[in-house]
Amino acid sequence: MTQPISMIAKSLVRERMRTGLSLAEIARRAGIAKSTLSQLEAGNGNPSLETLWSLCVALDIPFSRLLEPQVQKTQVIRRGEGVKVLAEQANYQATLLATCPPAARRDIYLLTTQPGADRISQPHPVGSVEHIIVTQGRAMVGLTDAAEELNAGDYICYPGDREHLFKALEPDTLAILVAEQN
Structure with missing residues (x-):
C-alpha cells in the first residue's frame, strides 16, 4: 500500500506538470518555500494540512486529488469499432x-x-x-x-x-x- 506522503508526492508532481507551471511558481502561489515543495515532491517531509490546502489552491484542484492515485488504463479500439x-x-x-x-x-x-x-x-x-x-x-x-x-x-x-x-x-x-x- 502506498504511504500517504508517497501518494501526495506523486500527486503534487502530476498536478504541477498538468498546469505547466514551474516548481518556483507553484511554491510562490501557495506561499511556501520552493525547497519545501521540492522536498514534498521528493516524498520527504510531513506537510501540515494548511500547506496541502495552499498547494491545492495554487494547483486549482480539490484536496481529495492529492490523495487519489493516478489510474492508468489501456484502451484499444480496433479498426471498424468505436x-x-x-x-x-x-x-x-x-x-x-x-x-x-x-x-x-x-x-x-x-x-x-x-x-x-x-x-x-x-x-x-x-x-x-x-x-x-x-x-x-x-x-x-x-x-x-x-x-x-x-x-x-x-x-x-x-x-x-x-x-x-x-x-x-x-x-x-x-x-x-x-x-x-x-
Whole structure:
C-alpha cells in the first residue's frame, strides 16, 4: 500500500506538470518555500494540512486529488469499432477514439473518408486547434483558403476556429484528428 506522503508526492508532481507551471511558481502561489515543495515532491517531509490546502489552491484542484492515485488504463479500439458519426453532405465518417478527460480539452477521432463531396467545417469555438495525421491515402486538409495536400504520414495543425476543409483525394483515405479547445 502506498504511504500517504508517497501518494501526495506523486500527486503534487502530476498536478504541477498538468498546469505547466514551474516548481518556483507553484511554491510562490501557495506561499511556501520552493525547497519545501521540492522536498514534498521528493516524498520527504510531513506537510501540515494548511500547506496541502495552499498547494491545492495554487494547483486549482480539490484536496481529495492529492490523495487519489493516478489510474492508468489501456484502451484499444480496433479498426471498424468505436462510436461513428456520419456527415450528411459528404462521404465522411468520424470514429470517436478518446474523449476529453476532466480538466483537459481534447478529443481524438479516426477519420474514414472517400473522394467526392468535401467536408467543410464551420469555425469551432475561439481558440480551437485541430491536428491531423493522414495514415493512409491522400487529402487536402486545413483552412479552406489555404489547404495543404497531405500524403500518408503527413501532419498538419491549424486553427479550428476558422472555416476548414478535409477533402479525400484517394479512396479509403484515413486520418487521425486531434481536436483541442481552450
